[in-house]
Amino acid sequence: MKAGSFAIAAFLAGVLGAAAPVAAQTPINVSYQVTIHGIPLQIADDKNWWTEIGLKPGDMTSFAAGAQQIAAVASKSWDVGLMGGPPALLGASRFNVQTVLILVDDSRANGVVAKGDQAAAIVANPVAALKGREYLVPANSTADYAAQSCFRKWGLQPGDVKAVNIAPGALVDAFKSSNVPIGAIWAPHFLRMETQAGGKLVCTGQDGGATVTANLVVRDDYLKSNMDTVARFTAMYLRALDFMKKNKAETLVAMKRFYDKGGVVLSPSEMDAEYATRDYFDLAQQVALFDRSKGPSKLDDIHNRLAEFFKAAGTIPAVLDPKTYVNPDVLAYIEKDAKLKAFAEGK
Amino acid sequence: MAALNHPRVRKPWRASEARPRRWIGALGILVLVLVWQGTAVLVADASTLAPPMDVIRRFFEMLVHPFAGSTLGWHVIVSLGRFASGFSLAVVVGVPLGLTMSWFPRFEAVITPFFNFFRFIAPIAWVPFAILWFGTGFGGPVLIIFSGAFAPCVIGSYGGGKLTEVRLLEAARTVGAGNFKIITDVILPSAIPSIVAALRIAAGNAWQSLVGAELIVASSGVAYTMVRGQMNRTITVVMVGMIAIGIVGLIMEWLFRRLEVAVYRRFGSYAAL
Amino acid sequence: MRGLSAIQTRLLGACSLAAALLGWWIATSVFHWIDIVRFPDPATFLQSLHQIVFAQYAGANLAEHVASSLGLVLKGFLLASVTGCTLGLIMGLSPFWRDFLSPTFNLLRPIPPLAWIPLSLLWFGLGDASKLFLITYAAFIPVVINTSAGVAQIDRVLLEAARVHGARGWAWLRHVIIPGAVPHILIGLRLAMQTCWTVIVAAELLGAIYGIGKVLNSAKDDVYPGMILVGMTTVAVLGISTTYLLELAERRFVTWRR
Numbered sequence: 001m002k003a004g005s006f007a008i009a010a011f012l013a014g015v016l017g018a019a020a021p022v023a024a025q026t027p028i029n030v031s032y033q034v035t036i037h038g039i040p041l042q043i044a045d046d047k048n049w050w051t052e053i054g055l056k057p058g059d060m061t062s063f064a065a066g067a068q069q070i071a072a073v074a075s076k077s078w079d080v081g082l083m084g085g086p087p088a089l090l091g092a093s094r095f096n097v098q099t100v101l102i103l104v105d106d107s108r109a110n111g112v113v114a115k116g117d118q119a120a121a122i123v124a125n126p127v128a129a130l131k132g133r134e135y136l137v138p139a140n141s142t143a144d145y146a147a148q149s150c151f152r153k154w155g156l157q158p159g160d161v162k163a164v165n166i167a168p169g170a171l172v173d174a175f176k177s178s179n180v181p182i183g184a185i186w187a188p189h190f191l192r193m194e195t196q197a198g199g200k201l202v203c204t205g206q207d208g209g210a211t212v213t214a215n216l217v218v219r220d221d222y223l224k225s226n227m228d229t230v231a232r233f234t235a236m237y238l239r240a241l242d243f244m245k246k247n248k249a250e251t252l253v254a255m256k257r258f259y260d261k262g263g264v265v266l267s268p269s270e271m272d273a274e275y276a277t278r279d280y281f282d283l284a285q286q287v288a289l290f291d292r293s294k295g296p297s298k299l300d301d302i303h304n305r306l307a308e309f310f311k312a313a314g315t316i317p318a319v320l321d322p323k324t325y326v327n328p329d330v331l332a333y334i335e336k337d338a339k340l341k342a343f344a345e346g347k
Numbered sequence: 348m349a350a351l352n353h354p355r356v357r358k359p360w361r362a363s364e365a366r367p368r369r370w371i372g373a374l375g376i377l378v379l380v381l382v383w384q385g386t387a388v389l390v391a392d393a394s395t396l397a398p399p400m401d402v403i404r405r406f407f408e409m410l411v412h413p414f415a416g417s418t419l420g421w422h423v424i425v426s427l428g429r430f431a432s433g434f435s436l437a438v439v440v441g442v443p444l445g446l447t448m449s450w451f452p453r454f455e456a457v458i459t460p461f462f463n464f465f466r467f468i469a470p471i472a473w474v475p476f477a478i479l480w481f482g483t484g485f486g487g488p489v490l491i492i493f494s495g496a497f498a499p500c501v502i503g504s505y506g507g508g509k510l511t512e513v514r515l516l517e518a519a520r521t522v523g524a525g526n527f528k529i530i531t532d533v534i535l536p537s538a539i540p541s542i543v544a545a546l547r548i549a550a551g552n553a554w555q556s557l558v559g560a561e562l563i564v565a566s567s568g569v570a571y572t573m574v575r576g577q578m579n580r581t582i583t584v585v586m587v588g589m590i591a592i593g594i595v596g597l598i599m600e601w602l603f604r605r606l607e608v609a610v611y612r613r614f615g616s617y618a619a620l
Numbered sequence: 621m622r623g624l625s626a627i628q629t630r631l632l633g634a635c636s637l638a639a640a641l642l643g644w645w646i647a648t649s650v651f652h653w654i655d656i657v658r659f660p661d662p663a664t665f666l667q668s669l670h671q672i673v674f675a676q677y678a679g680a681n682l683a684e685h686v687a688s689s690l691g692l693v694l695k696g697f698l699l700a701s702v703t704g705c706t707l708g709l710i711m712g713l714s715p716f717w718r719d720f721l722s723p724t725f726n727l728l729r730p731i732p733p734l735a736w737i738p739l740s741l742l743w744f745g746l747g748d749a750s751k752l753f754l755i756t757y758a759a760f761i762p763v764v765i766n767t768s769a770g771v772a773q774i775d776r777v778l779l780e781a782a783r784v785h786g787a788r789g790w791a792w793l794r795h796v797i798i799p800g801a802v803p804h805i806l807i808g809l810r811l812a813m814q815t816c817w818t819v820i821v822a823a824e825l826l827g828a829i830y831g832i833g834k835v836l837n838s839a840k841d842d843v844y845p846g847m848i849l850v851g852m853t854t855v856a857v858l859g860i861s862t863t864y865l866l867e868l869a870e871r872r873f874v875t876w877r878r
Binding site: 376455460463472473558586590 | 624628629630632634657659715718719720721722723727728730733736737739742825826836839843858859860
Binding site: 061062063064068071072073074075076077078167168169170172173189192196261262263264265 | 394414415416475478479480481482483484486563564566572574575576577578579580581
């Protein structure tokens with residue numbers, strides 16, 4: 001049936017191609033979250049960049065958190081996924097998914113929030129205040145990594161503070177109504193833990209000395225047979241990222257539209273913080289991050305540290321060699337293709 | 348009946364005898380609403396419990412304005428679509444299985460251990476495998492709904508099949524009916540009242556399972572709006588979701604009761620449940 | 621030809637179970653028809669079981685997780701049985717209370733217990749209180765419905781006869797009403813037990829500190845098929861054993877009544 005519809009599509013494309021020289025539009029199935037790194041999809045939509053680069057949105061599936069996105073790899077529910085670095089690593093370990101681009105630097109947007117009345121005690125003596133207690137966190141998320149980095153910096157051993165796995169949406173409520181002293185989550189939720197649940201931000205991923213990234217990942221088998229499609233998608237994403245970096249006002253408009261559609265309601269100040277707490281990288285910066293010409297790349301180091309955390313937590317059996325999943329091929333492909341490169345750079 | 352005319356007997360005390368006095372019931376609902384309103388105003392803050400009027404206003408607002416991608420009505424339709432698929436699959440598989448089990452003891456002996464094992468797995472426990480096998484595709488919620496509705500279908504049709512009168516079965520045998528014919532023409536008609544009763548229970552279970560599935564895995568549907576409401580910390584949306592789920596559940600139950608009544612009229616009332 | 625002896629039935633059942641286990645092993649370990657990232661093979665299953673029994677997973681070992689969930693289910697079940705039976709009796713006996721409460725009850729009843737999870741989390745937090753609320757609420761409904769239906773269906777002649785013979789108050793309740801309603805009450809209790817397990821698994825899947833649902837939730841987020849199967853098997857075994865215990869208790873109760 002698939003082959004049949006493909007033949008029809010090819011035939012139609014042929015007919016249309018004869019009528020007007022339009023490049024065939026390849027559908028690509030994307031999984032994303034209603035968070036900052038999904039906004040480039042909205043921008044690309046608004047600017048009609050999908051068509052321009054010869055793509056069209058296939059199944060666009062939104063997930064609440066990365067761990068579920070990874071579970072959905074087994075059923076090939078999506079081709080490319082936008083998610084945090086920790087689920088991307090989990091995916092590399094379980095299904096060999098490849099990281100081909102850094103969506104944003106999330107280090108400042110992931111953090112640990114403490115109950116207001118306990119914050120001072122926790123900052124003063126974290127080991128005494130937290131050893132044997134619990135923390136709320138969506139399992140295997142960027143926030144979990146940020147939190148564990150903070151714990152390590154505070155001198156707590158893995159297992160000293162017990163993770164209570166909870167969906168991101170339920171975390172603020174759970175924090176408010178239970179006696180768990182701390183919770184770890186990403187923006188904008190941690191702002192809400194401060195404003196609505198009487199919490200106080202005590203440590204971000206950056207404070208903990210960790211670089212928390214969000215990654216563009218691709219299913220291994222899809223990448224092998226669709227390098228060109230993935231490169232086009234990546235170039236489109238880079239262009240939108242570049243746009244975001246340069247046009248805050250328009251980005252906030254796109255953000256509002258994207259979040260409204262996804263059912264996420266933010267106040268203007270929360271949206272401002274959403275934008276301001278992330279760092280964005282353009283093509284040249286991305287290439288530098290992935291560069292292995294002088295030994296391990298910067299991303300290799302970041303992911304090695306991440307993998308060590310995961311291993312210590314028992315989630316993955318061994319530290320993977322970053323070379324097997326931090327994959328610079330797509331960027332190299334864009335660099336080589338003058339048209340794609342110009343597109344990615346917004347020219 | 349003589350006892351009824353006995354002078355010492357006072358007014359009939361038994362509940363089902365008297366017609367329900369509606370004003371008392373309305374009073375009960377009024378008390379509920381007042382307690383709700385009172386708690387919302389006096390005890391809880393706006394993010395813990397919303398007053399009834401706010402929820403009702405939000406309910407009508409969500410019928411018109413899209414939230415999380417579509418209007419409330421459309422979310423309900425998406426949920427009903429999932430429900431219909433999972434539920435009909437459970438009926439199509441479960442009812443024939445139950446009938447066959449009731450006719451072939453060997454088959455019953457082979458199936459029963461599995462059935463008893465799977466029956467006790469809470470439908471919601473299928474969530475992890477549902478994600479692993481289907482992603483957030485259509486199949487995941489359908490699997491969970493199916494597992495909620497399946498057991499009542501099997502039990503109802505099996506129990507109904509067992510109620511088939513032996514002389515009917517013997518008569519069918521004497522005229523040389525085959526196994527298939529016996530199941531479809533003799534056992535099935537006798538089992539129908541009990542199957543219909545089971546369908547109502549199955550539908551209730553399935554609807555509840557759907558709510559669980561959407562709370563955990565889905566990215567659309569009526570329970571998913573609750574997840575988003577929770578994420579935004581807007582309690583009104585969460586409560587609107589609950590009410591919408593309740594209304595659909597109520598309508599569903601009413602429809603199945605009607606069906607039951609119609610079937611009882613047609614087939615008599617020897618239900619197994 | 622139709623009947624099978626009890627031994628034959630058991631033998632067939634055992635054979636089919638053995639065949640299924642063998643089929644599982646062949647499909648996963650021998651021919652790899654099923655990819656083990658989607659469904660575990662027996663070896664992975666046993667490894668996961670070993671890990672959670674002797675070491676720990678999701679913050680505790682299996683015994684602790686089971687103890688937590690089982691304790692909550694039993695507490696909620698008992699609470700709901702006592703309060704539910706009482707309310708059911710009241711509604712069955714008193715026309716006023718029936719008329720007063722049943723519309724409210726019918727209004728709340730169609731909202732499945734699982735839909736209360738977000739509110740319960742907000743009101744009672746992550747700990748036992750929230751789960752206890754959900755379980756009790758869930759189990760309460762079938763108990764009330766079946767108890768009041770049980771009272772309502774007691775033969776009227778019998779009741780009046782008892783009255784005539786001077787049965788009043790506690791004795792009347794103890795010897796006439798309760799025995800008459802027991803078959804229905806038992807149905808309600810059995811339904812309640814099943815609902816309890818559904819609810820606790822769902823509630824723990826959405827956030828818990830311990831419990832069998834938490835095991836499933838972590839296994840889901842770790843993409844750990846072996847542990848998922850361990851969790852599901854545990855849920856089934858717990859459901860089967862509590863229902864069996866309930867049946868034992870019923871039999872005891874029925875004997876005591878006579």
